[in-house]
Amino acid sequence: MKRSIRFQEKWRYFNIRISLLKDHGGLPFGRLILWSDITERRLAEDARQRARDEMFVLLNAISSAASQASDLDEFLSESIYQIIIPFRSQVVAIFLIDEKQKGNTGQELFLASHFGIPEEVVNAISHIDPSSPLTDLILKNRQAALFEDIQNNPGVPAPLRKLDIACFLLLPLIVQAGDESRFVGSMILGRHENPAFSQDEIVRLTTISDQIATLVDSDRRRKLAITLTERQRILRDLHDSVSQKLYGLVTLTEAAQAALEAGSSINYSEILSRIGDNARQAVKEMRLFLFQMQPIDIEKEGLISVLHHRLAAVEGRADIKARLLSDENIFLTKDKQVALYFIAQEALNNVLRHAHAKSVLVTIKQGKRNVILRIQDDGTGFDPKKVERGGMGLINMKERTLQVNAKLNIVSKPGQGTTIVITIEKDQEVKPIERRRNP
Secondary structure (H helix, E strand, O other), X not given: OEXXXXXXXXXXXXXXXXXXXXXXXXXXXXXXXXXEEOHHHHHHHHHHHHHHHHHHHHHHHHHHHHHHOOOHHHHHHHHHHHHHOOOOOOEEEEEEEOOOOOOOOOOOXXXXXXXXXXHHHHHHHOEEOOOOHHHHHHXXXXXOEEEEOHHHOOOOOHHHHOOOOOEEEEEEEEEEEOOEEEEEEEEEEEEOOOOOOOHHHHHHHHHHHHHHHHHHHHHHHHHHHHHHHHHHHHHHHHHHXXXXXXXXXXXXXXXXXXXXXXXXXXXXXXXHHHHHHHHHHHHHHHHHHHHHHOOOOHHHHOHHHHHHHHHHHOHHHOOOEEEEEEOOOEOOOHHHHHHHHXXXXXXXXXXXXXXXXXEEEEEEEEOOOEEEEEEEEOOOOOOHHHOOOOHHHHHHHHXXXXXXXXXXXXXXXXXXXXXXXXXXXXXXXXXXXXXXXXX
């Protein structure tokens, strides 16, 4: 049996075995009782179980942060806040490989997220070039490394000695892909006071760093896939639009030249008008193509800012009077802003390519519960019932609308322009989108 006894304000744990004692004749004459003190073993098992439970909760919280965060910065910040208390860390820094600079001069790192670091130190370590001692320290230690007596340790780079910490733990962020591993960055945790990180803490933090590395890598792969898909779509658009317009110009000019050489009578005014129309449309398509090739960071700049840029760069240079009107303090998550931008982009592309419009008005209005995006043009319009399934980018618009639980309404008649309205639920808890006024 197992028993516990409270002794001097502490619990002691025992295994108790009771054996019957018998004489040579097989008659019982007493009992043998063995008490084994298993307190230390029990406390160790309880501690290990608590550690396993804490790790499960912590890893689950980090995974949940990855699924709910609107961007990588938010995920890393939330991960840091999950770590600092259970591991008694007053300083945390997460460095990531700069994918944009990779391959030219080596692996450059940047400070992706941090906690408890003074501004002057942040400035010193915000970007670390490959020749820096800190880069060498991070890249060479592909396993956890503990540094103590920081102020007197010559192997610790000067910026880290300015952090006024007693010890710090350097952890690599490594992604395992089968038999191969890929280094994506590093994490530093520091304590102002000893004791240093224990071996048990290092093991648990290594597991956490692997989880963070995997989630960072997944986010980058997702963004790369989106970028490649968008680039392929743009290339298809270039082939289907600009190339066709240029081919039409060549065909018209060659037909006119052949008619002149054959002495046939042709309507010069009509031919030149058609050539001019095709040339202007080709210029519009090329401007749209060049704009779409530019990187657009909706998560950083916000929906209103990128819509302003789009209207000025494309419609504003295509002899289309374009305006954007927006209410103050639009409350939308990043995902909803991204969806609305791409819906608006499809609608504006249709105006540019098919509507022959002279003006387009984009409005963003906010009610008590919803945000309403409206794109209205004065072009030729169309009959929605006669549009081929999936034509004019309607499938993309409908799919993006469904992804964010929004409603899409298209109103159009031949000769009366088109109005597209997207109604989406607003989010009160997010930071509002700043409104930029028309120049």
